[in-house]
Amino acid sequence: MKKLLALILVLVLCLPAMALADVLADGWQDASMEELLDAQQNISNRISELRAAAAADVERVELSGTGTAILSDVVIPFAPSRVKLTSEGSCTAKLTGGAYDYVFDGDSYEEKFFDQSGTFNLLVETAGAWSFVVEPIMDGGTLPLSGTGPFVSDFVELPAPMIVTVEGNKGSMNALLTNFIVKLNHQYKNLDAWQGDSLTNEMFTGTTAPFSADVILQPVDGRTQYCISVICEPGVEWSITPKN
Numbered sequence: 001m002k003k004l005l006a007l008i009l010v011l012v013l014c015l016p017a018m019a020l021a022d023v024l025a026d027g028w029q030d031a032s033m034e035e036l037l038d039a040q041q042n043i044s045n046r047i048s049e050l051r052a053a054a055a056a057d058v059e060r061v062e063l064s065g066t067g068t069a070i071l072s073d074v075v076i077p078f079a080p081s082r083v084k085l086t087s088e089g090s091c092t093a094k095l096t097g098g099a100y101d102y103v104f105d106g107d108s109y110e111e112k113f114f115d116q117s118g119t120f121n122l123l124v125e126t127a128g129a130w131s132f133v134v135e136p137i138m139d140g141g142t143l144p145l146s147g148t149g150p151f152v153s154d155f156v157e158l159p160a161p162m163i164v165t166v167e168g169n170k171g172s173m174n175a176l177l178t179n180f181i182v183k184l185n186h187q188y189k190n191l192d193a194w195q196g197d198s199l200t201n202e203m204f205t206g207t208t209a210p211f212s213a214d215v216i217l218q219p220v221d222g223r224t225q226y227c228i229s230v231i232c233e234p235g236v237e238w239s240i241t242p243k244n
Contacts, residue, residue, distance in 0.1 A: 088128030
């Protein structure tokens with residue numbers, strides 16, 4: 001608790017939010033746990049914003065075409081990244097030539113976390129137009145998050161374990177069913193390789209009731225970079241909200 005209060009005092013000038021100002025008034029020693037946790041979240045979001053503003057711009061990789069194609073010497077100079085596959089109908093794209101082959105399957109849209117950099121071959125199988133975009137995951141991610149369809153966030157601050165409420169519903173999805181998987185992506189404690197901890201793993205159909213669950217985001221010793229990925233069909237509506 002002492003570390004948390006010290007951090008709040010150091011960063012107060014950077015955080016104009018009214019909620020935080022209330023906690024940091026003369027009576028901050030009497031603030032409730034809920035108020036302190038809210039202040040902690042505001043601090044984390046502000047740190048992410050400042051880091052994002054200071055980060056150097058990195059050009060994303062953009063490829064496109066029509067129909068089945070093989071592209072050689074595709075250079076992805078950064079990792080980790082988010083891959084966005086957009087297509088007219090069903091499409092499969094595969095990156096080969098790295099530590100392992102990675103497959104992206106989408107019906108109009110797919111977005112996935114990717115942890116490799118280097119030079120690859122891109123194999124695309126589809127009948128219509130497609131685009132394949134790779135973006136570096138940057139500092140600047142904040143909570144809460146909400147959206148529709150598959151998603152990969154930027155890095156969010158996670159200074160301590162945090163309870164979040166994950167909600168999802170079938171929304172406007174056209175598929176008969178879908179997995180609804182939310183992951184916290186981070187590096188292993190003693191390895192530079194990345195892993196994704198599953199926070200939810202649900203199945204939605206056209207008649208599934210809205211889903212809601214409280215889960216814990218658990219930081220890893222010595223690691224400071226965390227991003228959240230949502231795996232589902234396009235049209236699925238979801239939100240991830242810190243719980244005070």
